[in-house]
Amino acid sequence: MKSKTSSYIVEFELITTFQDRYVINKKMKVAKSIYNACLNECLKRLKAVKADKEYHTLVKTESSKQRNIRLKEIELYYGYSEYSIHSYVKDINMHFKNHLGSFEVQKLATRAFKAVEKYHYGKAKKVYFKTYKDDMSVENKSNKTGLRLKDFKIIWDSLSMSFKVKKNDKYAQLALLDRTKYVRVLKREIRGKERFFVQLIQEGLPPKKHQTSTVENRVGIDIGTSTIAVVSDNKVFMNELATIKTPYKKLRRLDRAMDRSRRSTNPQNYNDNGTVKKGFKEWNYSKRYLKLKYRRKELFRKIASIRKQNHEQTANFILSLGLDVRVETMRFQSLQKRTKKTTRNKKNGKINKKKRFGKSIANYAPAMLLEIINRKLKYQDLELKKIDTYAVKASQFNHTTGEWTKKFLSNRWNNIDDKLIQRDLYSAFLIQNTTKTLDVVDIDLCNLKFDNFVKLHDIEIQRLKNLNNKKLNWFVA
Template sequence: MPRSTKPSFVLELPLKVDSKQDSELQARFNAAMRLYNNVLGEAKTRMGLVRKSEPYQLARKISRDRKKERSDAFSKAREAYRFTDYDLQSYANRAAKDSRWIAEKVDSNTQQKIATRAFKAVERVLFGKAKDVRFKVESRFRSVEGKTNKQGIRWKDDRVVWAGLELSAIIDFNNEVIKHGLSCPVKYCRIIRRELNGKRRWYAQIVLEGISYQKPQNYVSDGLVGLDLNVSNIAFVADSHADLLPFADKVLTFSKEITRLQRQMQRSQRGLNPDNFESDFEARKGRKTVIKKGKPKKGKRQWKKSGNYRKTAQKKRELERRKTAYTKSQNRRVVNEILRHGKNIKTENVSVKGWQKRYGKAIAVKSPGFVQSELKRKAENAGGSFIKFSTQKTALSQTHLDGSRIKKSLSERVHRDVTGIPEHHRDLFSAFLSRYVNQDKLSLQDAVNEYPGVEPLLLEAWQRHLTRNSRKRVPKQAV
């Protein structure tokens, strides 16, 4: 019998932590990190044995059509070398007891959850979803969580309780989101460690049973929405509204500041670790001969880091954190705006990972993948749907209302239909056509029939887009 799953959401609250509690939490997180790395190494070893084993090689030869037989064969191969979640939980408990100090700092339930976390990381490599796993260092080990709210890390009476440690939360009881969250049953709790502006901060994330609070302005409507996702914007056409919204609008990228800090860090590294770099060399730049810095030598090496280097790195991390926070905040507004017009979404199956190879910096700044995943999550949680269809089979950007297909270059942003209808923005017209795609086939007749009612929406959306862009180009002195 498959285990029933109930909807859940997360409520995050800041914690009041004094210096003594901070030191204790640091010690416990250090113990948890070392246990995680221990289990991760053991899981990698067991995965290697599984891959080399004869039962695993035989399982790979079984046809994918025989799913049950193939799955059972893989399970037996993993069980033979104790590469299962349960076996690694047992290993984690034994390893913690052997070290003693880890068992004193981390309770058994949390040890098991750490083992599950390591197992899932290595399992992704076995399934081909990741190339490798990374062992954690302090800056990358940011959370510890419990299994249930009965033992270990627990939420109790407006505070986090963990093996004799009680951490009070800062709660605004006038906040409707917090009031709703605290009224729901608690599944389990986790403690988060973050660095904000050079200072360590602690938070409680409570995983609650139910559906998260919905603000009145962020309502979700029934209706069909066609999407066209781009690198820097998203076009959508709903039943009675259309728009072309930019990603991460007016977000500060701090690109100049980050570049300056990176140069400082590079100079510091080269000064303290000259043996880790190849020698400088001459190179031609146009008609000039310039001296170029040598690249870092390959292989694992020891790196010295000065105090100034660490301070500069911390400043860079803070700017990147702020940039990411601003981007997510603005992009969530885009998601909420689309869902206000419909929760049944149709869009092309585009690969944002593929875009990263060509538009790396733009993807990092605009984060279209985050918008896509948030739309899917929120639409499905609201009882809607998120349907992807093939880009190659539909070719919406090339399709005209008479059924003909004419290729366009990426720089051509205007759709000029051969049937004589007015010009439209390319992305908006593709979003309009996506509403009529079913099972990778475009129902062109439905699009033609509905076009007269949608034409004003498309033209108004394009005009709004042009108005927004013209405002951005106004010099600051003229405002």
């Protein structure tokens, strides 16, 4: 068994000619076909597994070692396993061996199997097949044959491509000195033009860009659906998770324009009352519709790019305060399902539910920030510490009295020892000062650090009040 070593990714844009782009597009097209074929085969085999009577009975019984072994045996009997899909894709690749290598095809099969596994275990509602316009990536298993890096060039069968490295990019230059495990090539559509990128999966730890603190320094995080409160011994701050101005007006206009175009080119697919006819329908899309669709896709790409960049910056700032990072366990998927308003449609009698946090969680992606912090901590052989939310009850606890008091969400201030303390910042302070077991607040430590916290808290509250930010002003009003 191969020993696992730490790795990181560094990305560059490929310098390609018209001929290079033509060849890569052909390879990507083949990769999509193979991926879709593997996905379809995985779903077929999973269907056969679920139809098995013994499997159906065992799934409903209590989990045990013998039961789990038997479930795996049934799955193997129907060929539902990663290595069985590798054998299946081997025969398919005989038709495309001039385009993709065996390792590259196996990686596509693994990706398809993992997608179906998520669907199988309820982590995804459905699986998606790749369309001809979807972005695609192809990767290898090693850097020895097929798609590989050699002499600072990307070699892929007949292709030999350079990639852009900025002269002042010291991070990239240091990263290229590490051993390359394998290579991944991606295709993205940016501002209506197709561009190709290469990701090098390098061995070891990434070069340090930012100065990090020591392990002894604790940081408490109270993360919400759109804001974050952070408390350390030297800094207290509260901010939006990402400074994103979602262009809702533009998106609504694009959606309406696309709907009008779709209706005008497909009148046969609609009923007299404007609803879509049931059953299989062939849709015709005009050039104008496709242009609008690409504009909409570009808006979402920009939003995602800004969000990720902001999260990376926030994570770096938090880790500069301390490496003992503690946060409440939050189930954002459950929050996303909550509703704040339920109405019944008078025409069809259907119940309409208005999500309480759905839009804010989708726009700010709080779970993504926690994943980034955890990834960066793993480079130091550490991990994000998650406290027991139900045991600590940080939003209700008062360390001076030792009592828990339920509060309305609209109540943003706590009266602690005759001092007004912002609710989220105080929760972060309590999370910072939990014990090693992560289920109890260390009251002695809270008493020791409280005066310093109040000074930093007051400075941060004054900063927030001076900001012209409606969201943050509501939290300190």
